[in-house]
Amino acid sequence: VFKRFVEIGRVAFISFGPHAGKLVAIVDVIDQNRALVDGPCSGVRRQAMPFKCMQLTDFVLKFPHSARQKCVRLAWEKENINEKWAATRWAKKIEAREKKARMTDFDRYKVMKAKKMRNRIIKHEMKKLQKMSSKKGK
Numbered sequence: 001v002f003k004r005f006v007e008i009g010r011v012a013f014i015s016f017g018p019h020a021g022k023l024v025a026i027v028d029v030i031d032q033n034r035a036l037v038d039g040p041c042s043g044v045r046r047q048a049m050p051f052k053c054m055q056l057t058d059f060v061l062k063f064p065h066s067a068r069q070k071c072v073r074l075a076w077e078k079e080n081i082n083e084k085w086a087a088t089r090w091a092k093k094i095e096a097r098e099k100k101a102r103m104t105d106f107d108r109y110k111v112m113k114a115k116k117m118r119n120r121i122i123k124h125e126m127k128k129l130q131k132m133s134s135k136k137g138k
Contacts, residue, residue: 006035009061011081012054013090019044021094023085024054025076028066036066040073041082059084 004010010026024037024044037054038046046069061075076082085091103111 004056004058006051006056007060008065009063009075011057011059011061011085012037013057014044014049014053015055017049017053023057023081024049025061025072027072038069038072040069041076057085057088057090 006026006029008026008028012024012026014020014022014024019039019042022039022042022044024039024042026035027038027046028036030036030048033052034048034050035054036046037044037049059079059081061072061079061081063071063075067075
């Protein structure tokens with residue numbers, strides 16, 4: 001069952017193109033393939049954009065169709081879209097992916113050592129628990 005529909009005020013994430021990774025609000029639907037979008041707080045100017053470039057989010061703003069940028073900005077700031085977006089699992093996953101891509105060789109080495117240490121501790125605790133359970137079983 002679909003829960004996210006293309007509608008006036010729907011906030012969308014741009015998945016590819018020159019503005020990839022930014023949020024926009026759908027201001028008007030042009031036809032079945034394109035919408036007029038505006039990203040007042042993300043640096044995306046008002047433009048026509050194909051739906052293939054966008055992924056719809058759960059956020060919807062309240063404003064009339066073809067509203068001016070000022071009206072869209074006020075609705076955006078009133079709903080705190082940037083903060084709400086930053087709190088979603090989707091945004092956190094994207095941030096983690098970007099953080100991992102920015103890692104240097106030394107950072108990857110430190111992560112490897114930390115994982116080894118964590119696994120060693122887990123293995124040690126598991127052996128302790130297995131010993132205790134086998135003693136109780138006898």
